[in-house]
Amino acid sequence: MIDVKHLTKWYGRVLAVDNISFEVAKGSVVGFLGPNGAGKSTTLKIMTCYMPPTRGSVTVDGLDVLSDSLEVRRRIGYMPESVPLYPEMRVGEYLRFRASLRDIPAKEQSAAVQRVGKRCWLSEPEDMTRRRLGDLSRGYKQRVGLAEVLLHDPPVLVLDEPTIGLDPGQIRAMRALITELGEDHTVILSSHILAEVEQTCSQIVIIQGGRLVAQGTPNELRQRVVGQGKVIAEIRGAESKQIAGAAGTLDNAARVDHSDHNGWTRLEVTTRGETDIRGDLYKLAHNNGWELRELRRATGSLEDFFVQVTYEQSMQQAG
Amino acid sequence: MGKIWTLARRELAGTFFSPLAWVVGALFLCACAFKFCPPPAFWSGSRDAFILVPHQQASLRGLFEMMGVAMVVAAPLLTMRLVAEEVRSGTVETLVTAPITDAQIILGKFAGVMGFYMALLASTVVFLVLMLIFATPDAGVVIMGYLGMLLLGAAFLAAGLFASTLTRYQLLAAVIGIGVVSLLGIFPGRLAPHLPAPLNQVAANLNAQAYLRDFARGMFDSRGLIYFLSLTAGFLFLSVKMLESKRWR
CATH class of the missing domain: 3.30.70.1340 (MTH889-like domain)
Known part of the structure; x- marks a missing residue:
């Protein structure tokens, strides 16, 4: 579904992503894991056509992010890390605005807004659609961001740190929702929290310092620790x-x-x-x-593996 | 087209939500009112600067000229948040990853702020009504004057929009915008008489206020039409290119 080949991104003289290649199969939930500043967000931003790569290519559903940008954007729902919203708009108003940018016909917009509102706990237990976005708590903003992503029911969901800033109850609900979404969507989510990725993802890609250090299913990666x-x-x-x-x-x-x-x-x-x-x-x-x-x-935890690979990498870089 | 309309509506609603737009609109109308009313008692300068002067012929021409000058400051203040605010708050990320082109974004924003500007122009009809009580203004002056204001407003707002694509700081966008618009709306008229031979012609041809003056006299001048339309198109094009280039940096 998504094919990343030799992806490299320089910000001026800073190398953010260094020759990363990986594939995401259709219908899988992929966890993009790495410490802060590893290049996760940059990779996701290139994938979602926010910025072009310096070298290498990304294709989504066989379409190149540079030459078929609009088509790629139609197939992707992207929730940026900070979930930026217009503070003066109301929740329902914002979702309808995004729906019409997403080519949803005017007649179906209300239905789409209701559907995602229900799914992301915006209409129940409490109806939030009349609230102003600027007045919402972090958790609710996150829900609005996720609801927006689901409006046009895209085949690919790209979620940058979807559970950051949520309370434990919300994190659990968000994980359950992601698992549920994984049944009929291809989901890529980034995180620096391993437990989260371990629970929700069928495949894990670990990057560190802009480089890909490991990838595989959680079991495969765990095996590599147990191997010790x-x-x-x-x-x-x-x-x-x-x-x-x-x-x-x-x-x-x-x-x-x-x-x-x-x-x-x-x-x-x-x-x-x-x-x-x-x-x-x-x-x-x-x-x-x-x-x-x-x-x-002693069964090695993924935590050990994560710390091990990222630590080794940073030691190598320092040395 | 539908998406431009969607963006324009959101932008218009956002503008009506911003206190600054109201302040700018109010100051714009105050400037017009000052010009329109009889000279205040303390005024010692020329009485020709005012429109409703006893025993003197009243014309709306002066009002349009006043609006033209006021727009040099008002336009960049109305447009400064358009792109700068999106970049600062990060909403630009959701905007440009939606399936819309950069041209649609710019045109939507431009149409939105034009909507606010047209509402502002519409509220100056108050002066026209007052004038009608005392006299019968020339229909040509009114129609051409408003056409001229619409064209000048479009060009200045496009220039302001372009300034807003240059930076994430609204205040800086306003300063740059006022600078750019002054190059068209203030400096050419002031400098033209003092410049040597070929340059004074250039300055005279760049003078937005001179074109507006022609419209305010009730004349339709195709040069003015082309001047304002090409400025509008030019600045909108540059804005699209600036927005595109943001991705490459």
Whole structure:
């Protein structure tokens, strides 16, 4: 649906996006993840025809953002990061204004406004359509922005930080809505919060310093952390050091960290490669007559992975 | 066309919402009223500067000339927010990513502010009505005068709109706009008599007030028509190009 090829963007002498390529399949929800200033918004702005790329190309539904700009814009609903609105307009008035810019015939505009109002909690539980945009709270502005994007029911939704500034309840509702929208739309959302992307997206693209550092499904990325292999065990029956030392002699144990927990020794054993040493640890405890109360593989979180890749990148850049 | 209308309506509503537009409109009408009424008691200068002077022939010509001068300041003040405000608040991002062309955006904004300007001109009909009580003004002067004001207003507002595309700061847009409009509406008339041979002709031909004066005399001058229309088209074209170029920076 969306094809980004060798995308590069310079702002004057600042390189914001550096040779990024990725594809978004039709009907997927893609999370665009990166620390602040990584180039997420810039990429989205190029995708939505707000600004042209310096090099490279972006096509949406086979249409180039430069040569078929108007057609691309018809297929995209774009919610910018700050959700800019005209403060003097009323919610309903603004949505009708946007509807007519979006080629929705005058007769169908009221129906479209009602439909999105309902979907984005603007008409229920409280009717907000007569409120002035300038008087709305951040959460409501966000809802108006999202409602506007859904007016013409575009095949592609581009949402820049859709949950920023929302309270926890609203974030949950917004996530549910995005998941629901993902069923019949292609959604690209950017975020610097990993948990959010992990829950809502079927595909994740991580960028850092303008460069693409990883992409895949949340599971694929998680696997890459698990690949490191870490086993956690809690054992009692001997001195901590003795237990840790014994664990260190196991084949494939690369590193052993230990700590005390009310008389129990908690081991964190990092293994070499993909090997699983849980069995070896059990035998070790059994043979020594030690008590074993916990033994599990530490599943790496995406958080670890995210921090790992973005941190490594920034270290490389610094070095 | 429909989208230009949509944009124009929103712009017009936005203008009516801005206190500044009301202040500018009120000052514009005050300037006209000052010109129109008999000279105040403290006035020691020439009585020819006023329209309703006892024992003197009254003509609407002076009123149109006054409006022409007032527009040098009023037009850029009315147009300064058009694009600058969109850029500052970020709404330009939703505007230019909607399926509309930059030309439609500029034309919509221009049509919106022209709507406000026409309402302003319409309210000066008060003076015409007052005049009708005392005399029978020449129909040609009235019709041509208003046509001239419409053309001059279009050119000045287009220039102001162009100034608004240059910066995100409204005040700066107004200052630039007044500067640009002065080059057409103030300086040529003042400078023409003092310039050497070829330049004084250029200045005279650039003088917007001279063309307006012809209209205010009840004459239809095609040179004036072409002058104002080409200025309007030129500034609108430049505005579209400036808006386009924003994407490239």
